[in-house]
Amino acid sequence: MATATHDPNKNYINEKSGIWSWLTTLDHKRIGILYMISVMSFFAIGGTFAMLLRWELFSAGRNIMDAHQYNQVFTFHGAIMVFMVIIPGIPAFLGNFILPLQIGAKDVAFPRVNLMSWYCLMIGAAIAFFSLFYNGVDTGWTFYTPYSISTQNGTLLMVVGAFIIGFSSILTGLNFIVTVHKLRAPGMSFWRLPLFIWALYSTALLQILATPVLAITLLLLTAERVLGIGIFDPKLGGDPVLFQHFFWFYSHPAVYIMILPAMGVVSELIATFSHKTIFGYKAIALSSVGIAAVSFFVWGHHLFVSGQSEVAGILFSFITMLVGVPTAIKVFNWVATLYRGSMRFDSPLLFALGFIFLFTIGGVTGIILAVIGVDVHFHDTYFVVAHFHYVMVGGTLMAIMGGIYYWFPKMFGRMVNEFWARISFVLIFVGFNVTFFPQFILGAMGMPRRYYDYLPEYQSLNRISSVGAWTIGTGFLVGLFVIIHGMRKGVKAGPNPWGGKTLEWQTASPPPHENFHVQPVVTAGPYEYR
Amino acid sequence: MLSSASTSSRFMPPQATEVAQNVDTLYGFLLVISLISCVLVIGGLIYFAVKYRRHTENDKTPYISHNATLEFLWSFIPFLLFMASFVWGWIVYHQLRTAPTDALEVMVRGQKWNWTFAYKNGRTSASEMFVPVGQNVRLIMGSSDVIHSFYIPAFRTKQDVVPGRYTSLWFNAEKEGDYQVFCAEYCGDQHSGMQAKIHVVSREKFEDWLGNDPYKDLPLVEVGRKVYTSRCVACHTLTDQKAVGPGWKGVFGRKEKLEGGSDITVDENYVRESILDPNAKVVLGFPRGVMPTFAGQLSEQEISGAIEFIKSLK
CATH class of the missing domain: 2.60.40.420 (Cupredoxins -  blue copper proteins)
Incomplete structure (x- = not known):
């Protein structure tokens, strides 16, 4: 397609050089790479904390740290992984790179806002990490009041950091919504959008509608700590449970900010690697929107034992069940797509199948937790820890890894070493199950979460879990090696190494500045394998 | 259905109430349904993955866009199961939350x-x-x-x-x-x-x-030991090792440096003050605001007992 006026050796990476050209770039692809570096660095830090936690929990009693240090480590692990890794992971990193390419646009609608949202993440993260110099934070990533009002000063910095990071999320969401509405290639109607775009679009709606509530909540918390205004602290006439309502009004939709884009990635991987049109395209697309809509009305299932009224608990249990339906539809559609497909087991497909495997377990245990009579026992135990790791790690992180390996040739013009990519999958997948499956049993046995020390009968399962965690850690180290090696020494890739049908595969790898030499025109749906 | 007996013992805590049995029966039902769903989805996944692996790069795949009956069924059947689980959970929850009046x-x-x-x-x-x-x-x-x-x-x-x-x-x-x-x-x-x-x-x-008066005929130091094991053990050891708070062995009579720089001798007055108003004089190296007050919670007899007990740990 390239015409004589374009130098075929120029692409977004070598078009300009120097660190300054990256830090001031307005190219969505370069901003995507900036996010990739930040998110991977945060993941390394959050992951190191996870390894330390599992080391401490290897035996009952003290192993390597005291209770106060342990509480800080799990707080940082949670806060980093949620606010700095999983929330920006897919939309801001993969989404930034892929969304304009997939809709045939030159860039996002507001490139400067896009760069600003990366700076919001970095400044927010820097402030949050700065809290380490003020005695750290030991509230857990949920900042429940009144504990978070009474404990050490670092909390305030972490809260301010999360507040600023929230703006990063809001701005990215805003940018994506406008981009999808205004910058689609000619012929790209909504029903021809790739499913990754549908997922990002639904996520963007959640980002701009839910995140401001978190901002308000954190602002109120700051006002209470600094100015002594009674909002959540009963000593000042406030209500601590009100904080939980506010917090989960954001944080439950945030769970879907974390998982919806992952579902979008998986839809792409399944279609491409089975060389088959996706089964139930409209159902998958609309279920993303459906999940996003219902997710605003389920926050109360985090408060089943908080003292909220019995009627409220029952209503929230009912509405939570409704989220299960569109979620189940997606899973069934993916499996149905495989029927009579032509599957090639490259590492991206392995991660996609791993996603479906783990997400199914995460999903059914989510239903168990939504059954209110059973949740009273499981609430705040390791059963919950296992459930959300199956969704967040088994789901979202598997999708990020699959997505990185899938779009790697597009991003860097090179292929990763497939053998070692598969090794990283096996280590992560096996290690994951060894880590978190025993935690379901620990939770059913009654072991509460956020416990520094535990009764002797919980020790053997905790040991298995710790060994699994180190296996996952090794798997991600191998993955990091695969990525770095691929960037430097990988075999050169053509424009479309996987035989994908979506628009990003119609331009060069890596793409030129402004993506396409000739404006693509769309005449059919996204997965036309006929 | 899994009998509740098989889910108890090793994988569940003992069942000590009737409600606990009802919770476990419901949990057993949910486990079976979950297991069946997982076997169907993951089994189907593995079966298709093996059967439809790629043979040549030119494999033709059929164009199947959707199937209304199938999609209705796999939306509606899960919906029914979710509703059944929800109603059952509601019934059990109602039992858990409705206290009898004669309690x-x-x-x-x-x-x-x-x-x-x-x-x-x-x-x-x-x-x-x-x-x-x-x-x-x-x-x-x-x-x-x-x-x-x-x-x-x-x-x-x-x-x-x-x-x-x-x-x-x-x-x-x-x-x-x-x-x-x-x-x-x-x-x-x-x-x-x-x-x-x-x-x-x-x-x-x-x-x-x-x-029964728990302290009847007990010497003061034994009263103190009981207070220790029920109230203080989470943060204080009986050795000279520091935990959240100071270890108690040898602490009585010791000279300590306070936050402000002044010295204090740990005597009866200081121990009593630290129990009732822990933030009044904090020893250097311990964070302020960690120990809660026990004012109004310990009787005079218990406070005296605690002082006597600390004195005894030489």
């Missing part, structure tokens, strides 16, 4: 990091409570500092304990025994140490315990 009422207080119990006749206890077997018991619970959660795995019930309001929880233990209580809502350094035991005993034993 024995006990006041419970959560405070960093122990539980205290007050009975109607004035009997109090800390870190352990006694209840008669087969008796409806209702706990009326409050917190003096942050949110805690009173969790008894063997009874399959828990309830957050919130400062500024009362919450309640009920149970009827059918089997005698000692049952573990955990704090399930994160509350700071000794969260995992904030435990208690519920002793379910015969009615006679319970009446004996209720009418």
